[in-house]
Amino acid sequence: AAVIDGVGVVVEVNAETDFVGKNEKFVDFVKGVAATVAKEAPASLDALMECTYAGSELTVTQQQQEMVLVIGENIKVRRFARYAEGVSVPYVHAGGKIGVLVNLETDLDAEKVQEAGKDIAMQIAALNPRFWDKAQVTQEILDEEKKVMLAQMENDPKMAGKPAQVREKIVMGKLNKFYAENCLLQQDFVKDGDMTVEKYLASAAKSLGGTIAFKDAVRFEKGEGIEKKQENFADEIASLVKG
Structure with missing residues (x-):
């Protein structure tokens, strides 16, 4: 490079x-x-x-x-x-x-x-990261992730007995975490876990007196x-x- x-x-x-x-x-x-x-x-x-x-x-x-x-x-x-x-x-x-x-x-x-x-x-x-930004994650990908998560719960004795709506809520919470794990701009910035990569770029731009995208x-x-x-x-x- x-x-x-x-x-x-x-x-x-x-x-x-x-x-x-x-x-x-x-x-x-x-x-x-x-x-x-x-x-x-x-x-x-x-x-x-x-x-x-x-x-x-x-x-x-x-x-x-x-x-x-x-x-x-x-x-x-x-x-x-x-x-x-x-x-x-x-x-x-x-x-x-x-x-x-x-x-x-x-x-x-x-x-x-x-x-x-x-x-x-x-x-x-x-x-x-699999994606640069959460905007790149299609509904099809999210549906596939949701399907995998629900299947894992079915096979987990602690989760299998929970009502469907409870499992659905847990899955939605995990999907929000999916962005933070798989999308660069939504990931925690490795040098400072208190901000995402997106926020780090905005902060760096501000301190330099310009814009960075x-x-x-x-x-x-x-x-x-x-x-x-x-x-x-x-x-x-x-x-x-x-x-």
Whole structure:
């Protein structure tokens, strides 16, 4: 995650081992991919792979193949996000395991909102909220949560005997708690549990003499959603050499 020429970028590039993840050549390649995303504004991953890699005459695909040959491990650009508007604040957690990019709308200088943005990014990295704001939670999601809660009560000897209207009231109370647990802006602010994230942003804006509004964020956790499988990358490298 980084801000390059005013553009916020977060990318995930996968290698096979943590050792390679710390390799200087690999790190430089990732920075180059981020710079390419910032400059070219590709619409998709396929489009990015066809872009000219920053500071090179090769495409990103060709540069990636070069890196595979140099490092001797499979390397793959997996995904990216880019914000050209607003003020973006990057945060990298646990040596690159999690990358967060927060996008804010503000009338203040970018430098002034860095601390607030980083605080929000750290909260996202640590708690990984399902939603940014309670407005994103649909009735369908709430109905599903309610269904699960009622089923749990049916299986709880202490709750099963209670009248239906009592259980309904308990569920409604739990649904209010659902927002506080799952929605970033309604969560307790980790640095000060007496206020929500929303109130923290309002407080930070007031003390700085301006406005700060949370617009969006991206959280990439390395390898999430990837099924780990063993492949013979020696064959793949051999085929690249032949090519």
